[in-house]
Amino acid sequence: MTLVLGFTNYLSPAKQLAQCLASPFKHIDVHHFPDGESKVTLPVKLPKQIIICQSLNQPNEKLIELILAAQTAREQGVEHITLVAPYLCYMRQDIAFHAGEAVSQKIIGKLLSDYFDAVLTVDAHLHRIKHLSEAIPTADAIALYATPAMSALIKQHFENPVIIGPDEESNQWAEAIAKPHQWQYTIASKQRLGDKEVQVTLNDINLNKRDVVIVDDIASTGRTLEQTVKQLRPQSPQSISLIVTHAFFVDDSIKRLKALGVTNIWSSDSVLHSTNAFSVIDILARQISIS
Ligand code: R5P
Numbered sequence: 001m002t003l004v005l006g007f008t009n010y011l012s013p014a015k016q017l018a019q020c021l022a023s024p025f026k027h028i029d030v031h032h033f034p035d036g037e038s039k040v041t042l043p044v045k046l047p048k049q050i051i052i053c054q055s056l057n058q059p060n061e062k063l064i065e066l067i068l069a070a071q072t073a074r075e076q077g078v079e080h081i082t083l084v085a086p087y088l089c090y091m092r093q094d095i096a097f098h099a100g101e102a103v104s105q106k107i108i109g110k111l112l113s114d115y116f117d118a119v120l121t122v123d124a125h126l127h128r129i130k131h132l133s134e135a136i137p138t139a140d141a142i143a144l145y146a147t148p149a150m151s152a153l154i155k156q157h158f159e160n161p162v163i164i165g166p167d168e169e170s171n172q173w174a175e176a177i178a179k180p181h182q183w184q185y186t187i188a189s190k191q192r193l194g195d196k197e198v199q200v201t202l203n204d205i206n207l208n209k210r211d212v213v214i215v216d217d218i219a220s221t222g223r224t225l226e227q228t229v230k231q232l233r234p235q236s237p238q239s240i241s242l243i244v245t246h247a248f249f250v251d252d253s254i255k256r257l258k259a260l261g262v263t264n265i266w267s268s269d270s271v272l273h274s275t276n277a278f279s280v281i282d283i284l285a286r287q288i289s290i291s
Pocket of ligand 1: 167169170195198216217218219220221222223224225
């Protein structure tokens with residue numbers, strides 16, 4: 001028997017995971033002391049195998065609580081711990097761009113591998129490496145794709161959309177979504193000038209009266225999506241939709257996108273957000289079932 005454990009701040013997807021796996025679910029209790037420390041309490045009498053489901057957006061506090069939970073489980077005799085992290089933090093900084101910078105991908109990857117036997121995530125932000133195991137040296141480190149769920153949602157709304165990836169990296173999502181349905185797709189080019197400043201250049205493509213769907217893995221400041229929308233709007237598409245796996249949409253980005261006339265903003269439940277429109281939990285559950 002494998003028990004699924006979840007924290008209050010990511011409760012509903014964790015419970016959904018347990019349901020998909022037909023496994024029991026229990027709750028990890030966290031008390032926050034006034035000084036900012038966390039007291040983590042696990043259920044007692046844990047089975048030999050457990051899964052901890054926690055999404056690692058806003059990661060600093062969550063990482064500490066996760067490590068406290070995993071070590072406490074080991075001390076109860078748990079032999080195999082899987083971390084299901086629908087959003088996995090600290091994967092972006094994979095090299096030191098300037099002298100003295102911490103390579104967070106390697107450091108956090110090693111930390112997770114010290115405590116977990118397997119790590120599963122979705123659309124990990126991996127640039128210069130191919131496999132998650134290069135970042136997290138465990139026996140099983142697997143990054144899955146949200147594209148089947150994205151495709152299904154788009155299909156529910158549009159018969160013949162045009163899929164647009166805002167930058168080279170988004171090619172993997174745009175292609176995986178568009179090709180199986182023979183939808184047209186194109187990849188723009190992006191130049192990032194600062195945290196909140198990007199330039200997007202669209203290829204020559206006719207979008208007049210088309211249903212356009214812009215796809216990306218992450219919306220952080222939303223500026224990448226915003227600039228892409230600004231580039232294609234003059235062509236008068238019939239509708240403009242945005243679909244991302246991980247929704248951060250910081251500050252007033254949703255308001256800004258809506259002001260540009262965006263019809264739909266969709267994201268997955270990898271990060272809990274008002275734009276959540278599809279789930280990646282069943283994709284993760286399927287992988288666990290076949291492992
Ligand atoms: C970049 O590599 C990512 O795929 C996203 O395009 C990027 O993180 C989005 O950031 P923002 O929303 O801040 O433009």
